[in-house]
Amino acid sequence: MSYIEFTGVLFGLIAVWLSAKAHLLSWPVGIVNVILAGILYYQVQLYPDMFLQCFFFVTNIIGWWRWANPKPAEADKKQQLKVSYMSRKQLVLAVIIATLGTYLLGQFASNLHHWFPAVFAQPSAFPYIDSFITVMSVLTTFYMIEKKIESWIIWIIVDIVATFLYYIKGVKFYSLEYLIFTIIAAYGLMHWAKEYKSYASKPV
Template structure:
Protein backbone atom coordinates (compact mmCIF):
# COMPACT_ATOMS: atom_id res chain seq x y z
CA UNK A 1 0.00 0.00 0.00
CA UNK A 2 1.21 3.47 -0.82
CA UNK A 3 1.57 5.97 1.96
CA UNK A 4 -0.45 9.16 1.73
CA UNK A 5 2.71 11.13 0.95
CA UNK A 6 3.63 8.76 -1.90
CA UNK A 7 0.09 8.94 -3.26
CA UNK A 8 0.11 12.75 -3.24
CA UNK A 9 3.49 12.73 -4.97
CA UNK A 10 2.12 10.43 -7.69
CA UNK A 11 -0.89 12.69 -8.20
CA UNK A 12 1.37 15.75 -8.40
CA UNK A 13 3.60 14.02 -10.95
CA UNK A 14 0.56 13.16 -13.07
CA UNK A 15 -0.57 16.76 -13.00
CA UNK A 16 2.87 17.82 -14.20
CA UNK A 17 3.27 15.05 -16.79
CA UNK A 18 -0.31 14.78 -18.00
CA UNK A 19 -1.02 15.19 -21.68
CA UNK A 20 -2.92 18.23 -22.87
CA UNK A 21 -5.66 15.83 -24.01
CA UNK A 22 -6.24 14.46 -20.52
CA UNK A 23 -6.13 17.97 -19.05
CA UNK A 24 -8.80 19.09 -21.53
CA UNK A 25 -10.93 16.01 -20.77
CA UNK A 26 -10.81 16.71 -17.04
CA UNK A 27 -11.68 20.39 -17.40
CA UNK A 28 -14.59 19.68 -19.74
CA UNK A 29 -15.81 16.82 -17.54
CA UNK A 30 -15.96 19.16 -14.55
CA UNK A 31 -17.75 21.76 -16.68
CA UNK A 32 -20.27 19.12 -17.79
CA UNK A 33 -21.35 18.01 -14.33
CA UNK A 34 -21.38 21.58 -12.97
CA UNK A 35 -23.55 22.83 -15.84
CA UNK A 36 -25.83 19.76 -15.63
CA UNK A 37 -26.40 20.40 -11.94
CA UNK A 38 -27.50 23.92 -12.86
CA UNK A 39 -29.72 22.67 -15.72
CA UNK A 40 -27.56 24.48 -18.28
CA UNK A 41 -27.86 22.94 -21.76
CA UNK A 42 -24.20 23.66 -22.55
CA UNK A 43 -23.30 20.69 -20.36
CA UNK A 44 -23.86 18.43 -23.38
CA UNK A 45 -21.26 19.94 -25.75
CA UNK A 46 -18.75 19.71 -22.88
CA UNK A 47 -19.69 16.05 -22.42
CA UNK A 48 -19.31 15.35 -26.13
CA UNK A 49 -15.69 16.51 -26.33
CA UNK A 50 -14.65 15.14 -22.93
CA UNK A 51 -15.99 11.65 -23.58
CA UNK A 52 -14.39 11.52 -27.03
CA UNK A 53 -11.03 12.01 -25.32
CA UNK A 54 -11.77 9.54 -22.52
CA UNK A 55 -12.82 6.87 -25.02
CA UNK A 56 -9.22 6.82 -26.20
CA UNK A 57 -7.68 7.10 -22.71
CA UNK A 58 -9.65 4.16 -21.29
CA UNK A 59 -8.74 2.01 -24.28
CA UNK A 60 -5.09 2.75 -23.54
CA UNK A 61 -5.39 1.34 -19.98
CA UNK A 62 -7.46 -1.71 -21.04
CA UNK A 63 -10.76 -0.79 -19.37
CA UNK A 64 -12.87 -2.36 -22.11
CA UNK A 65 -16.31 -1.68 -20.66
CA UNK A 66 -15.35 1.91 -19.89
CA UNK A 67 -14.20 2.38 -23.48
CA UNK A 68 -17.58 1.16 -24.73
CA UNK A 69 -19.31 3.30 -22.08
CA UNK A 70 -17.65 6.46 -23.33
CA UNK A 71 -18.58 5.58 -26.89
CA UNK A 72 -22.16 5.44 -25.63
CA UNK A 73 -21.68 8.79 -23.87
CA UNK A 74 -20.84 10.33 -27.24
CA UNK A 75 -24.24 9.30 -28.57
CA UNK A 76 -26.00 10.36 -25.37
CA UNK A 77 -24.35 13.79 -25.45
CA UNK A 78 -26.10 14.44 -28.77
CA UNK A 79 -29.36 12.84 -27.56
CA UNK A 80 -29.32 14.74 -24.25
CA UNK A 81 -28.68 18.02 -26.04
CA UNK A 82 -31.69 17.43 -28.30
CA UNK A 83 -33.89 16.39 -25.35
CA UNK A 84 -33.02 19.45 -23.29
CA UNK A 85 -33.61 21.76 -26.25
CA UNK A 86 -37.03 20.13 -26.67
CA UNK A 87 -37.74 20.42 -22.94
CA UNK A 88 -36.77 24.10 -22.99
CA UNK A 89 -39.35 24.82 -25.68
CA UNK A 90 -42.04 22.66 -24.09
CA UNK A 91 -41.20 23.58 -20.47
CA UNK A 92 -40.92 19.96 -19.32
CA UNK A 93 -40.00 20.03 -15.59
CA UNK A 94 -37.77 17.89 -13.40
CA UNK A 95 -39.53 14.63 -12.49
CA UNK A 96 -39.24 12.12 -9.64
CA UNK A 97 -39.78 8.36 -9.91
CA UNK A 98 -41.37 6.05 -7.34
CA UNK A 99 -39.31 3.68 -5.19
CA UNK A 100 -41.00 0.67 -6.84
CA UNK A 101 -39.93 1.86 -10.29
CA UNK A 102 -36.33 2.23 -9.11
CA UNK A 103 -36.26 -1.19 -7.39
CA UNK A 104 -37.44 -2.97 -10.53
CA UNK A 105 -34.75 -1.28 -12.58
CA UNK A 106 -32.06 -2.00 -10.00
CA UNK A 107 -32.81 -5.72 -10.20
CA UNK A 108 -32.74 -5.65 -14.01
CA UNK A 109 -29.52 -3.64 -14.20
CA UNK A 110 -27.76 -5.84 -11.65
CA UNK A 111 -28.74 -8.95 -13.63
CA UNK A 112 -27.40 -7.41 -16.84
CA UNK A 113 -24.11 -6.49 -15.16
CA UNK A 114 -23.61 -10.04 -13.84
CA UNK A 115 -24.44 -11.47 -17.27
CA UNK A 116 -21.99 -9.14 -19.01
CA UNK A 117 -19.23 -10.08 -16.59
CA UNK A 118 -19.84 -13.81 -17.00
CA UNK A 119 -19.81 -13.44 -20.79
CA UNK A 120 -16.76 -11.17 -20.98
CA UNK A 121 -14.90 -13.30 -18.44
CA UNK A 122 -14.61 -16.07 -21.05
CA UNK A 123 -12.28 -13.85 -23.12
CA UNK A 124 -11.00 -11.15 -20.79
CA UNK A 125 -8.84 -11.52 -17.71
CA UNK A 126 -9.22 -8.40 -15.63
CA UNK A 127 -8.97 -8.03 -11.87
CA UNK A 128 -11.68 -5.38 -11.89
CA UNK A 129 -14.01 -6.85 -14.49
CA UNK A 130 -17.04 -7.00 -12.16
CA UNK A 131 -16.56 -3.42 -11.00
CA UNK A 132 -15.95 -2.24 -14.57
CA UNK A 133 -19.17 -3.92 -15.74
CA UNK A 134 -21.37 -2.65 -12.90
CA UNK A 135 -20.15 0.94 -13.27
CA UNK A 136 -20.72 0.74 -17.01
CA UNK A 137 -24.26 -0.72 -16.87
CA UNK A 138 -25.50 1.69 -14.23
CA UNK A 139 -23.82 4.67 -15.92
CA UNK A 140 -25.55 3.87 -19.20
CA UNK A 141 -28.94 3.88 -17.49
CA UNK A 142 -28.28 6.90 -15.29
CA UNK A 143 -27.14 9.02 -18.24
CA UNK A 144 -30.55 8.37 -19.78
CA UNK A 145 -32.14 9.57 -16.53
CA UNK A 146 -30.15 12.82 -16.79
CA UNK A 147 -31.38 13.35 -20.36
CA UNK A 148 -34.99 13.05 -19.11
CA UNK A 149 -34.36 15.15 -15.99
CA UNK A 150 -35.15 12.46 -13.41
CA UNK A 151 -34.24 13.81 -9.97
CA UNK A 152 -32.86 10.53 -8.60
CA UNK A 153 -30.15 10.36 -11.25
CA UNK A 154 -27.93 12.27 -8.83
CA UNK A 155 -28.34 9.62 -6.12
CA UNK A 156 -27.25 6.98 -8.64
CA UNK A 157 -24.24 9.09 -9.61
CA UNK A 158 -23.13 9.47 -6.00
CA UNK A 159 -22.81 5.67 -5.71
CA UNK A 160 -21.47 5.10 -9.24
CA UNK A 161 -18.82 7.80 -9.00
CA UNK A 162 -17.68 6.60 -5.57
CA UNK A 163 -16.96 3.13 -6.97
CA UNK A 164 -15.44 4.62 -10.12
CA UNK A 165 -13.10 6.72 -7.99
CA UNK A 166 -11.84 3.56 -6.26
CA UNK A 167 -11.36 1.85 -9.64
CA UNK A 168 -9.31 4.68 -11.13
CA UNK A 169 -7.04 4.92 -8.10
CA UNK A 170 -6.57 1.15 -8.27
CA UNK A 171 -5.61 1.55 -11.95
CA UNK A 172 -3.22 4.37 -10.95
CA UNK A 173 -5.24 6.90 -12.94
CA UNK A 174 -4.90 9.33 -10.07
CA UNK A 175 -5.88 12.46 -11.96
CA UNK A 176 -9.15 10.89 -13.09
CA UNK A 177 -9.64 9.51 -9.56
CA UNK A 178 -9.43 13.04 -8.17
CA UNK A 179 -11.87 14.19 -10.86
CA UNK A 180 -14.41 11.62 -9.66
CA UNK A 181 -14.10 12.82 -6.08
CA UNK A 182 -15.35 16.16 -7.41
CA UNK A 183 -18.02 14.28 -9.36
CA UNK A 184 -19.38 12.87 -6.11
CA UNK A 185 -19.52 16.35 -4.58
CA UNK A 186 -21.17 17.81 -7.67
CA UNK A 187 -23.73 14.97 -7.64
CA UNK A 188 -24.68 15.90 -4.07
CA UNK A 189 -25.01 19.53 -5.15
CA UNK A 190 -27.03 18.52 -8.21
CA UNK A 191 -29.48 16.49 -6.14
CA UNK A 192 -30.02 19.28 -3.61
CA UNK A 193 -30.44 21.89 -6.36
CA UNK A 194 -32.86 19.83 -8.50
CA UNK A 195 -34.87 18.72 -5.45
CA UNK A 196 -35.31 22.32 -4.31
CA UNK A 197 -36.52 23.28 -7.79
CA UNK A 198 -38.91 20.32 -7.94
CA UNK A 199 -40.38 21.07 -4.51
CA UNK A 200 -40.62 24.76 -5.38
CA UNK A 201 -42.59 24.01 -8.54
CA UNK A 202 -44.88 21.62 -6.67
CA UNK A 203 -45.51 24.26 -4.00
CA UNK A 204 -46.23 26.89 -6.63
CA UNK A 205 -48.65 24.54 -8.41
CA UNK A 206 -50.52 23.68 -5.19
CA UNK A 207 -50.68 27.34 -4.16
CA UNK A 208 -52.17 28.38 -7.50
CA UNK A 209 -54.69 25.51 -7.53
Protein backbone atom coordinates in the same frame (compact mmCIF):
# COMPACT_ATOMS: atom_id res chain seq x y z
CA MET B 1 -0.65 12.26 -16.58
CA SER B 2 -1.24 12.62 -20.33
CA TYR B 3 -2.71 15.59 -22.18
CA ILE B 4 -5.72 13.42 -23.07
CA GLU B 5 -6.32 12.62 -19.40
CA PHE B 6 -6.00 16.26 -18.29
CA THR B 7 -8.21 17.67 -21.05
CA GLY B 8 -10.80 14.92 -20.60
CA VAL B 9 -10.98 15.59 -16.87
CA LEU B 10 -11.42 19.32 -17.47
CA PHE B 11 -14.30 18.89 -19.90
CA GLY B 12 -15.84 16.20 -17.68
CA LEU B 13 -15.89 18.47 -14.65
CA ILE B 14 -17.43 21.32 -16.63
CA ALA B 15 -20.09 19.03 -18.10
CA VAL B 16 -21.13 17.58 -14.73
CA TRP B 17 -21.22 21.02 -13.08
CA LEU B 18 -23.47 22.29 -15.86
CA SER B 19 -25.70 19.22 -15.39
CA ALA B 20 -25.96 19.91 -11.68
CA LYS B 21 -27.15 23.41 -12.60
CA ALA B 22 -29.61 21.83 -15.09
CA HIS B 23 -27.90 23.79 -17.88
CA LEU B 24 -28.47 22.77 -21.49
CA LEU B 25 -24.80 23.24 -22.44
CA SER B 26 -23.87 20.25 -20.29
CA TRP B 27 -24.63 17.98 -23.26
CA PRO B 28 -22.32 19.44 -25.96
CA VAL B 29 -19.52 19.84 -23.43
CA GLY B 30 -20.09 16.21 -22.48
CA ILE B 31 -19.59 15.12 -26.10
CA VAL B 32 -16.01 16.40 -26.04
CA ASN B 33 -15.42 14.64 -22.73
CA VAL B 34 -16.59 11.21 -23.90
CA ILE B 35 -14.37 11.26 -27.00
CA LEU B 36 -11.28 11.92 -24.89
CA ALA B 37 -12.32 9.43 -22.20
CA GLY B 38 -12.86 6.65 -24.75
CA ILE B 39 -9.28 7.02 -25.99
CA LEU B 40 -7.90 6.97 -22.45
CA TYR B 41 -9.87 3.90 -21.32
CA TYR B 42 -8.58 1.91 -24.29
CA GLN B 43 -5.02 2.79 -23.27
CA VAL B 44 -5.50 1.48 -19.70
CA GLN B 45 -7.50 -1.66 -20.65
CA LEU B 46 -10.79 -0.57 -19.08
CA TYR B 47 -12.74 -1.96 -22.01
CA PRO B 48 -16.30 -1.76 -20.62
CA ASP B 49 -15.68 1.92 -19.89
CA MET B 50 -14.34 2.37 -23.42
CA PHE B 51 -17.53 0.92 -24.92
CA LEU B 52 -19.54 3.10 -22.56
CA GLN B 53 -18.16 6.25 -24.16
CA CYS B 54 -19.64 5.25 -27.54
CA PHE B 55 -23.01 5.02 -25.83
CA PHE B 56 -22.49 8.36 -24.09
CA PHE B 57 -21.69 10.04 -27.39
CA VAL B 58 -25.14 9.11 -28.71
CA THR B 59 -27.02 9.85 -25.48
CA ASN B 60 -25.43 13.28 -25.17
CA ILE B 61 -26.98 14.16 -28.51
CA ILE B 62 -30.35 12.70 -27.42
CA GLY B 63 -30.22 14.45 -24.05
CA TRP B 64 -29.36 17.75 -25.67
CA TRP B 65 -32.45 17.46 -27.89
CA ARG B 66 -34.74 16.19 -25.09
CA TRP B 67 -33.96 19.00 -22.65
CA ALA B 68 -34.35 21.61 -25.37
CA ASN B 69 -37.61 20.20 -26.79
CA PRO B 70 -39.98 19.22 -23.95
CA LYS B 71 -43.68 18.63 -24.38
CA PRO B 72 -45.78 21.66 -23.31
CA ALA B 73 -46.74 20.07 -19.96
CA GLU B 74 -43.08 19.23 -19.23
CA ALA B 75 -41.62 22.69 -19.89
CA ASP B 76 -40.23 24.95 -17.18
CA LYS B 77 -40.09 28.75 -17.31
CA LYS B 78 -37.09 28.56 -19.69
CA GLN B 79 -39.06 26.26 -21.99
CA GLN B 80 -36.73 23.39 -21.12
CA LEU B 81 -37.54 20.01 -19.59
CA LYS B 82 -38.60 20.15 -15.91
CA VAL B 83 -37.01 17.94 -13.25
CA SER B 84 -39.17 15.15 -11.79
CA TYR B 85 -39.05 12.06 -9.58
CA MET B 86 -38.88 8.43 -10.74
CA SER B 87 -41.85 6.14 -10.26
CA ARG B 88 -41.71 3.09 -7.97
CA LYS B 89 -41.83 0.85 -11.04
CA GLN B 90 -38.79 2.60 -12.50
CA LEU B 91 -36.86 2.15 -9.25
CA VAL B 92 -37.59 -1.60 -9.05
CA LEU B 93 -36.69 -2.06 -12.70
CA ALA B 94 -33.42 -0.20 -12.15
CA VAL B 95 -32.36 -2.63 -9.40
CA ILE B 96 -33.15 -5.66 -11.56
CA ILE B 97 -31.32 -4.32 -14.61
CA ALA B 98 -28.32 -3.24 -12.52
CA THR B 99 -27.90 -6.68 -10.95
CA LEU B 100 -28.39 -8.72 -14.11
CA GLY B 101 -26.50 -6.30 -16.33
CA THR B 102 -23.44 -6.19 -14.07
CA TYR B 103 -23.18 -9.99 -14.04
CA LEU B 104 -23.61 -10.43 -17.80
CA LEU B 105 -21.26 -7.60 -18.77
CA GLY B 106 -18.71 -8.81 -16.23
CA GLN B 107 -18.74 -12.24 -17.87
CA PHE B 108 -18.34 -10.65 -21.29
CA ALA B 109 -15.49 -8.37 -20.21
CA SER B 110 -13.68 -11.26 -18.53
CA ASN B 111 -13.40 -13.09 -21.85
CA LEU B 112 -12.60 -10.28 -24.29
CA HIS B 113 -8.88 -11.05 -24.34
CA HIS B 114 -9.66 -14.70 -25.18
CA TRP B 115 -12.18 -13.94 -27.92
CA PHE B 116 -10.43 -10.97 -29.55
CA PRO B 117 -6.72 -11.17 -28.62
CA ALA B 118 -5.67 -9.05 -31.59
CA VAL B 119 -7.69 -6.11 -30.26
CA PHE B 120 -7.61 -6.72 -26.50
CA ALA B 121 -4.09 -7.93 -25.78
CA GLN B 122 -4.48 -7.63 -22.00
CA PRO B 123 -7.32 -9.02 -19.84
CA SER B 124 -9.92 -6.59 -18.60
CA ALA B 125 -8.96 -5.04 -15.27
CA PHE B 126 -11.55 -5.53 -12.49
CA PRO B 127 -14.26 -6.67 -14.95
CA TYR B 128 -17.16 -6.83 -12.48
CA ILE B 129 -16.45 -3.56 -10.70
CA ASP B 130 -15.91 -1.85 -14.03
CA SER B 131 -19.07 -3.47 -15.39
CA PHE B 132 -21.07 -2.19 -12.41
CA ILE B 133 -19.90 1.33 -13.22
CA THR B 134 -20.79 0.82 -16.87
CA VAL B 135 -24.28 -0.60 -16.29
CA MET B 136 -25.23 1.96 -13.67
CA SER B 137 -23.89 4.79 -15.80
CA VAL B 138 -25.99 3.62 -18.75
CA LEU B 139 -29.13 3.44 -16.62
CA THR B 140 -28.53 6.77 -14.97
CA THR B 141 -27.89 8.50 -18.27
CA PHE B 142 -31.41 7.63 -19.41
CA TYR B 143 -32.77 9.06 -16.16
CA MET B 144 -30.65 12.19 -16.65
CA ILE B 145 -32.11 12.62 -20.13
CA GLU B 146 -35.54 12.66 -18.46
CA LYS B 147 -34.25 14.89 -15.61
CA LYS B 148 -35.06 12.41 -12.84
CA ILE B 149 -33.87 13.64 -9.46
CA GLU B 150 -32.84 10.15 -8.29
CA SER B 151 -30.19 10.19 -11.02
CA TRP B 152 -27.92 12.09 -8.66
CA ILE B 153 -28.23 9.48 -5.90
CA ILE B 154 -27.10 6.80 -8.34
CA TRP B 155 -24.30 9.01 -9.60
CA ILE B 156 -23.01 9.46 -6.06
CA ILE B 157 -22.70 5.67 -5.67
CA VAL B 158 -21.11 5.22 -9.09
CA ASP B 159 -18.65 8.06 -8.54
CA ILE B 160 -17.46 6.65 -5.21
CA VAL B 161 -16.80 3.24 -6.79
CA ALA B 162 -15.10 4.83 -9.81
CA THR B 163 -12.85 6.94 -7.57
CA PHE B 164 -11.55 3.75 -5.97
CA LEU B 165 -11.15 1.85 -9.25
CA TYR B 166 -9.28 4.54 -11.17
CA TYR B 167 -6.95 5.16 -8.23
CA ILE B 168 -5.98 1.48 -8.18
CA LYS B 169 -5.43 1.51 -11.96
CA GLY B 170 -3.07 4.45 -11.61
CA VAL B 171 -5.27 6.93 -13.48
CA LYS B 172 -5.08 9.17 -10.47
CA PHE B 173 -6.18 12.41 -12.09
CA TYR B 174 -9.36 10.67 -13.25
CA SER B 175 -9.72 9.29 -9.73
CA LEU B 176 -9.59 12.84 -8.39
CA GLU B 177 -12.11 13.88 -11.03
CA TYR B 178 -14.60 11.28 -9.83
CA LEU B 179 -14.09 12.33 -6.23
CA ILE B 180 -15.04 15.85 -7.30
CA PHE B 181 -17.94 14.36 -9.30
CA THR B 182 -19.24 12.89 -6.03
CA ILE B 183 -19.35 16.34 -4.46
CA ILE B 184 -20.97 17.88 -7.54
CA ALA B 185 -23.55 15.05 -7.61
CA ALA B 186 -24.51 15.83 -4.02
CA TYR B 187 -24.96 19.47 -5.02
CA GLY B 188 -26.95 18.42 -8.09
CA LEU B 189 -29.29 16.35 -5.93
CA MET B 190 -30.01 19.30 -3.66
CA HIS B 191 -30.33 21.78 -6.54
CA TRP B 192 -32.74 19.64 -8.55
CA ALA B 193 -34.85 18.83 -5.49
CA LYS B 194 -35.04 22.54 -4.69
CA GLU B 195 -36.06 23.32 -8.27
CA TYR B 196 -38.79 20.66 -8.13
CA LYS B 197 -40.23 22.23 -4.97
CA SER B 198 -40.28 25.62 -6.69
CA TYR B 199 -42.81 24.34 -9.24
CA ALA B 200 -45.46 24.15 -6.52
CA SER B 201 -44.85 27.72 -5.37
CA LYS B 202 -44.86 29.55 -8.69
CA PRO B 203 -46.11 29.02 -12.22
CA VAL B 204 -43.73 27.91 -14.96
